[in-house]
Amino acid sequence: MPANVVNRKTIREKIAQVIDTRFGSTWDVFSYKTPKFNGKARNIVVSSAGSQRSIMGADADNPDTGFRFRVFVFVRYSDDLNSWTAQNSEDEMDGAEQDLTDALTDNYELASYWNKLTIEGMSDPDNVIDEGGQVFRREIIMVRTDIYT
Numbered sequence: 049m050p051a052n053v054v055n056r057k058t059i060r061e062k063i064a065q066v067i068d069t070r071f072g073s074t075w076d077v078f079s080y081k082t083p084k085f086n087g088k089a090r091n092i093v094v095s096s097a098g099s100q101r102s103i104m105g106a107d108a109d110n111p112d113t114g115f116r117f118r119v120f121v122f123v124r125y126s127d128d129l130n131s132w133t134a135q136n137s138e139d140e141m142d143g144a145e146q147d148l149t150d151a152l153t154d155n156y157e158l159a160s161y162w163n164k165l166t167i168e169g170m171s172d173p174d175n176v177i178d179e180g181g182q183v184f185r186r187e188i189i190m191v192r193t194d195i196y197t
Contacts, residue, residue, distance in 0.1 A: 056096055056115050059193055062161045063117060063152075064094040070151035071144075085182070089124035089132065090140060092148070097190065113195040116168070119148065122184040125176045141185050145171060148189060162193040 064079035071077060075090045085091045100114040123140045126133055149167065156165055173187040 051110065053101065053111065054113055054195055056099055059115050059161060059195075060094055060096055060117060062158070063119075063165075063191065063193070064092075066155050066158075067092055067094065067119070067148065067151055070147060070154075075144075085122070089127065090144070091122040091184075092144075093120040093122070094118075095120065110197040112197055115193045115195075117191045117193075119189040119191055121145065121148065121187045121189070125183040125185055137185050141173065141187055145187060145189070152191060161195075163196045164194040166192050166194075168192050 061079045064077050068075075068077035071090075071092065074088065075092060076086050076088045077092045077094070079094050081093055081095045095118045097116040097118045099116075101111040102114075103111040121141065121144045123137050123144065124132065125137050152165055152167060157163060158165065168190040171187050171189045173185065176183050177186055178184075
């Protein structure tokens with residue numbers, strides 16, 4: 049029988065859908081890396097970060113699969129015209145990290161997509177960066193899904 053392994057794109061898009069469902073309309077969620085946002089001050093990007101396919105046992109054409117994803121949280125640093133301060137940005141980033149953790153934890157197991165979804169290691173908030181002419185804070189959260197056959 050020919051192999052028909054799970055497509056990483058399907059899982060990446062499902063993770064983005066889970067996140068989008070949790071976050072309100074003030075956020076844009078992208079299931080791919082984008083060079084520009086749609087004008088919102090709050091954005092989340094889900095990006096593929098690697099695969100592991102373990103071919104073991106009698107069913108070699110259907111391996112166990114592990115996928116890693118980077119979830120990028122971008123929050124505009126400041127916006128004087130809209131009274132948005134650096135403190136607002138930091139507070140929003142902290143809230144987003146909690147909401148994102150809740151959304152992923154609530155979907156630890158999603159039967160038709162994965163057997164286990166976990167956050168790997170420490171998140172990585174970093175310095176203010178420029179994305180498409182706008183200054184944003186960014187935090188990177190590593191996520192892993194495991195699919196057992």
